Amino acid sequence: MVLAGILSKETAVIAVPVVTLILGLLIGWLGQRSGFCSIGGFRDFFMLKHTRLLYGYLALIIGAFAGYLIFKIVFPSAFEGFFWLMGKGLMPVPGAPANLTVTAYIVLALIGGIAVGLIGVLLGGCPLRQVVMTAEGNVKSLCFVIGMCAGSVIYTMWVSGWGVALLKAAGIA
Amino acid sequence: MHMAEIKNIPDEKKSGLDALARNPLWVGLAIGILAAVIQLLLISAGGPEAYGFCVACHTRDVVNIAVNDIAGTKLAVAPLSQNAILPVLTVIGVLIGAWVSARYYEEFRTKTGSAASYLWYLLGGLLFMIFALFMGGCPYRMGLRIGYGDVVAFIGVIAIVIGVLIGIQVATKLAEREG
Numbered sequence: 499m500v501l502a503g504i505l506s507k508e509t510a511v512i513a514v515p516v517v518t519l520i521l522g523l524l525i526g527w528l529g530q531r532s533g534f535c536s537i538g539g540f541r542d543f544f545m546l547k548h549t550r551l552l553y554g555y556l557a558l559i560i561g562a563f564a565g566y567l568i569f570k571i572v573f574p575s576a577f578e579g580f581f582w583l584m585g586k587g588l589m590p591v592p593g594a595p596a597n598l599t600v601t602a603y604i605v606l607a608l609i610g611g612i613a614v615g616l617i618g619v620l621l622g623g624c625p626l627r628q629v630v631m632t633a634e635g636n637v638k639s640l641c642f643v644i645g646m647c648a649g650s651v652i653y654t655m656w657v658s659g660w661g662v663a664l665l666k667a668a669g670i671a
Numbered sequence: 672m673h674m675a676e677i678k679n680i681p682d683e684k685k686s687g688l689d690a691l692a693r694n695p696l697w698v699g700l701a702i703g704i705l706a707a708v709i710q711l712l713l714i715s716a717g718g719p720e721a722y723g724f725c726v727a728c729h730t731r732d733v734v735n736i737a738v739n740d741i742a743g744t745k746l747a748v749a750p751l752s753q754n755a756i757l758p759v760l761t762v763i764g765v766l767i768g769a770w771v772s773a774r775y776y777e778e779f780r781t782k783t784g785s786a787a788s789y790l791w792y793l794l795g796g797l798l799f800m801i802f803a804l805f806m807g808g809c810p811y812r813m814g815l816r817i818g819y820g821d822v823v824a825f826i827g828v829i830a831i832v833i834g835v836l837i838g839i840q841v842a843t844k845l846a847e848r849e850g
Contacts, residue, residue, distance in 0.1 A: 582720075
């Protein structure tokens with residue numbers, strides 16, 4: 499079965515930039531008003547016992563689950579993989595380097611997650627917060643976003659290949 | 672970090688809608704549901720699933736396609752962005768939306784730092800992107816993937832929490848050393 503949404507493929511390929519731009523505008527406004535931050539949520543909870551931002555991140559997970567569940571009932575072909583664990587087991591949703599073993603994906607999630615959490619806390623926020631702070635006039639956050647752009651090219655050109663080679667050499671890929 | 676709670680909003684700009692927008696609980700719920708709407712609308716253009724919102728991957732798609740167009744490279748992006756006439760523009764939307772909002776509520780302030788801090792943020796953003804892409808997304812897409820039923824994403828968020836706890840220790844040590 500091929501994944502198919504409400505829009506046909508011909509319409510969807512044109513709609514992608516328009517719909518995501520509108521989504522971004524909305525999230526930019528909401529993020530600016532609320533100071534929404536995932537990593538900040540964990541940090542504030544552990545450092546100050548503040549739950550305000552943490553509940554926001556948990557609400558995102560619950561909102562996504564509820565959205566996927568309800569839309570799957572209404573329009574199943576757009577959500578073929580939901581609920582992922584029941585159909586595909588432990589293999590993750592595609593997005594990380596392709597064609598690895600479950601063990602390798604868990605190792606990548608652990609290493610990637612720890613690094614992401616550490617960097618996020620030391621530099622004052624997750625990538626959404628950095629993009630929003632950039633728009634609020636923070637030059638340091640602008641540097642973070644430029645670094646992300648450079649990191650994207652460096653990752654795709656070299657580092658992802660090195661990482662996969664390393665996992666294979668270690669016998670877990 | 673708790674600017675949102677102590678914002679002084681001019682009376683004429685106070686509204687019920689703004690009160691909702693300032694509450695992360697509603698914002699998170701909205702982002703989660705919107706991500707599912709995005710998949711409902713756009714998935715015919717290509718996968719992956721649970722891809723409605725991701726600051727790392729969506730930035731990668733825009734940057735890599737721009738570099739491909741300019742330099743003639745063939746850097747990989749998500750099938751959704753590859754097939755579409757233009758890649759996902761979410762992050763550009765966030766920049767514009769947040770800027771308009773900051774201007775409207777008079778919260779735009781140019782904040783500069785030292786040259787050294789700029790270098791640290793540049794390096795931090797670079798490394799953040801690399802590790803996020805190895806994990807298969809930023810913390811937001813990890814949240815969407817958990818909602819989609821992905822156990823590895825749950826392990827990823829546990830790892831993020833561990834990273835945050837280590838980061839708090841490091842930040843505390845650094846603060847003590849600087850007196």
